[in-house]
Amino acid sequence: MNVIRIDLPREFDSLELHCAGDWHIGDKSCDMGIIKDRIRHIEKTPNAYMILNGDLLNFATRTSVSDSYAERLSPEKQIDTALELLSPIKDRILAVEDGNHERRGYRTEGIDVSRHIARDLGCLDRYSQGGNLIFLRFGEMRVKRKESNGSGKVRQVCYTIYAIHGSGGGRKEGAKVARAADLSSIVDADIYVSGHTHFPFSFKETFFRTDIQNSSVHPVTKLFVNTSAALDYGGYSEVGAYKPNSKDTPVIRLDGTRKFMTATL
Numbered sequence: 238m239n240v241i242r243i244d245l246p247r248e249f250d251s252l253e254l255h256c257a258g259d260w261h262i263g264d265k266s267c268d269m270g271i272i273k274d275r276i277r278h279i280e281k282t283p284n285a286y287m288i289l290n291g292d293l294l295n296f297a298t299r300t301s302v303s304d305s306y307a308e309r310l311s312p313e314k315q316i317d318t319a320l321e322l323l324s325p326i327k328d329r330i331l332a333v334e335d336g337n338h339e340r341r342g343y344r345t346e347g348i349d350v351s352r353h354i355a356r357d358l359g360c361l362d363r364y365s366q367g368g369n370l371i372f373l374r375f376g377e378m379r380v381k382r383k384e385s386n387g388s389g390k391v392r393q394v395c396y397t398i399y400a401i402h403g404s405g406g407g408r409k410e411g412a413k414v415a416r417a418a419d420l421s422s423i424v425d426a427d428i429y430v431s432g433h434t435h436f437p438f439s440f441k442e443t444f445f446r447t448d449i450q451n452s453s454v455h456p457v458t459k460l461f462v463n464t465s466a467a468l469d470y471g472g473y474s475e476v477g478a479y480k481p482n483s484k485d486t487p488v489i490r491l492d493g494t495r496k497f498m499t500a501t502l
């Protein structure tokens with residue numbers, strides 16, 4: 238499992254975390270306007286950051302389910318467009334995960350498209366073909382406890398985030414939620430980020446975490462977030478009689494003075 242450690246400014250008393258996935262750049266139904274709006278918001282908001290969670294590109298091939306003859310952009314132009322869009326906020330990208338659409342290039346030609354995007358954005362060390370486990374620290378605890386490393390500084394708030402594009406899920410809403418909930422059986426984290434199903438939602442669960450050193454247990458909250466798709470209705474979804482998806486996607490908000498997290502649509 239790829240582990241990423243990120244330290245952000247102590248001056249932040251809160252953080253906005255935007256999870257970008259299923260943009261499907263190149264598909265004729267891709268809503269480029271909503272993608273640009275989200276990127277502009279991050280660019281002008283100092284405490285806003287982003288996780289790139291796969292299927293940014295449509296990457297249709299002749300052997301894939303998607304219609305390669307109906308693509309608005311060629312695969313190469315899709316890559317160029319993604320890089321052009323993301324370059325202004327490349328320093329705000331916390332992690333990059335591969336998606337099943339980009340994986341088409343790896344299966345047919347052995348080219349890891351998402352890896353090339355991460356490299357060109359300068360965050361190759363934050364890329365994974367699977368999932369990323371992120372240790373994110375920022376702000377300062379309001380209780381003013383000192384760091385254990387002897388620095389004398391106030392301890393920062395730390396959140397653990399497991400982000401992966403996801404797979405499967407089925408047609409029904411309940412099946413998609415259950416698929417996201419299953420991520421907690423992979424790794425213990427505060428926040429789980431997934432996509433793939435084009436169904437935006439968020440929910441919380443309580444989990445009893447054991448403390449071996451002190452032979453104790455205490456309840457913690459886990460936040461689950463699934464992202465939407467930036468797609469208008471039509472094409473593959475309409476032909477397959479899938480429900481139209483909402484293009485609204487959850488935004489995660491993290492407190493920098495205590496351990497508290499929310500997600501809003």
